[in-house]
Amino acid sequence: MKTNFLKRWVVSVCVGLSFGCAVSVANAKDADNYPERPVKILVGFSAGGTTDIIARAMAGELVNVMPGAHFVVDNKPGAGGDIGTADVVRSNPDGYTLLMASVGPLAINPSLKTLKHDPRTDLAPIILVADVPNVLVVHPDRNIKTFEEFLAWAKERRGxxxxxxxxxxxSSHLSSHMLSDMMDLDATHVPYKGAEALNDLVAGRTDFMFxxxxxxxxxxxxxxxxxxAVSSAKRSRSLPDIPAVAEKGFPDFSAGSWFGLLAPADTPPAVVNLVNEKVNQVLPTLEExxxxxxxxxxxGSPEDFGKFISAEHDKWAKALTSAGIEKQ
Known part of the structure; x- marks a missing residue:
C-alpha cells in the first residue's frame, strides 16, 4: 500500500509540475506573437485632454517598435474617468484592452466615491508614462512673481x-488645500466644472489656483x-525656471497629476512585461x-508603478480626510 501511495504521490507531483510548466510555457507564448490583432487603449476622458494626448502620442510611437501592431485609442468619458476604468476592469485579460489613466480614477476616486472596483487589485500596472505637475498660478494684477512674495501676500490676506x-x-483642489493647510492660510475653496475655474482666475475673480x-x-x-511654483517634488522640465514648493521650506509637499498604462488584472505577465519594455523604449522619442x-x-517597471499607485492612494486618502470630504 505504501508503494502504491508513493507511486500515486509521484504521479501527482509530476502532473502538477507538468501543469506548472505548461502554464509557464503558455504565458511565455502569450507574448511571442503579441499583438496579433488591434489593441484598444481606452481613455476615460474626452478627446483632446491631457490623458488622450499622451495616449495617442504613445500609441503612435509604439507601432514603430512593434512591427505590424495596431493601437486604437478609444475615448469613454464619464464620472471622472471611473466609467472607462470599470470598462477595462471587466475586459478580457488578454492584453488587447489597455487603459491609459490618471491620478483621479487610480488614486483619488477610490477614497472619494463608493466604487465597484479597486484599481490596486483589479488592474495590472504596466508603466508610469508621465508626470504632469500642477503649477500654482495667480493673476498678474496681484503683482506677485515669487513664492516668497506669494507667501507674504497670502498670509496678509489669511481668511x-x-x-x-x-x-x-x-488634484487641483487637493493641491491647493494641502498648501493652504501647510501654510495655515484658511483659504476658501471655490469649485468649478473644468475650464470655468481657469476662466474666472484669468478674469481676476479668484486669488490663486493649482x-x-x-x-x-x-x-x-x-x-x-x-x-x-510647481507641485512636484522637483522642478518640472517644462518650466525649469519655476521652483518646486518642496524646495521653498515645504519638503513634504508633493501633489501633482500623473498618467500611466494598465491592463485588466490577470493579464499574462509576459504581455505586461513586453508592453512595459516597448513603452520604456519609446519614451525617449516622446521626450521633447x-x-x-x-x-x-x-x-520604470510594472512593480514600480504598482507601488507608486498604492503610495498615491494613501496620500490622497489622507488629503481627502484633512479636507473634510466624506466618501460619497
Whole structure:
C-alpha cells in the first residue's frame, strides 16, 4: 500500500509540475506573437485632454517598435474617468484592452466615491508614462512673481483668500488645500466644472489656483497668468525656471497629476512585461513632445508603478480626510 501511495504521490507531483510548466510555457507564448490583432487603449476622458494626448502620442510611437501592431485609442468619458476604468476592469485579460489613466480614477476616486472596483487589485500596472505637475498660478494684477512674495501676500490676506479648482476632490483642489493647510492660510475653496475655474482666475475673480501645466501653458506664455511654483517634488522640465514648493521650506509637499498604462488584472505577465519594455523604449522619442506639452516622461517597471499607485492612494486618502470630504 505504501508503494502504491508513493507511486500515486509521484504521479501527482509530476502532473502538477507538468501543469506548472505548461502554464509557464503558455504565458511565455502569450507574448511571442503579441499583438496579433488591434489593441484598444481606452481613455476615460474626452478627446483632446491631457490623458488622450499622451495616449495617442504613445500609441503612435509604439507601432514603430512593434512591427505590424495596431493601437486604437478609444475615448469613454464619464464620472471622472471611473466609467472607462470599470470598462477595462471587466475586459478580457488578454492584453488587447489597455487603459491609459490618471491620478483621479487610480488614486483619488477610490477614497472619494463608493466604487465597484479597486484599481490596486483589479488592474495590472504596466508603466508610469508621465508626470504632469500642477503649477500654482495667480493673476498678474496681484503683482506677485515669487513664492516668497506669494507667501507674504497670502498670509496678509489669511481668511480672505479664495482658490479655484476644477472640482471637489480633484488634484487641483487637493493641491491647493494641502498648501493652504501647510501654510495655515484658511483659504476658501471655490469649485468649478473644468475650464470655468481657469476662466474666472484669468478674469481676476479668484486669488490663486493649482492647474496642470498643459492646461495653463498658453496663459503663462501670453502673460495672462503668472507661474509661482510647481507641485512636484522637483522642478518640472517644462518650466525649469519655476521652483518646486518642496524646495521653498515645504519638503513634504508633493501633489501633482500623473498618467500611466494598465491592463485588466490577470493579464499574462509576459504581455505586461513586453508592453512595459516597448513603452520604456519609446519614451525617449516622446521626450521633447511630452515636455513641450507640460509633461515629464517617467518610465520604470510594472512593480514600480504598482507601488507608486498604492503610495498615491494613501496620500490622497489622507488629503481627502484633512479636507473634510466624506466618501460619497
Amino acid at each position: 480672505n483668500l479664495h482658490y479655484a479648482s476644477t472640482g471637489t476632490g480633484t 492647474a496642470t501645466i498643459p492646461s495653463v501653458m498658453g496663459q503663462i506664455k501670453s502673460g495672462k497668468l503668472v507661474p509661482i 513632445r511630452l515636455i513641450s506639452a507640460g509633461a515629464d516622461p517617467a518610465g
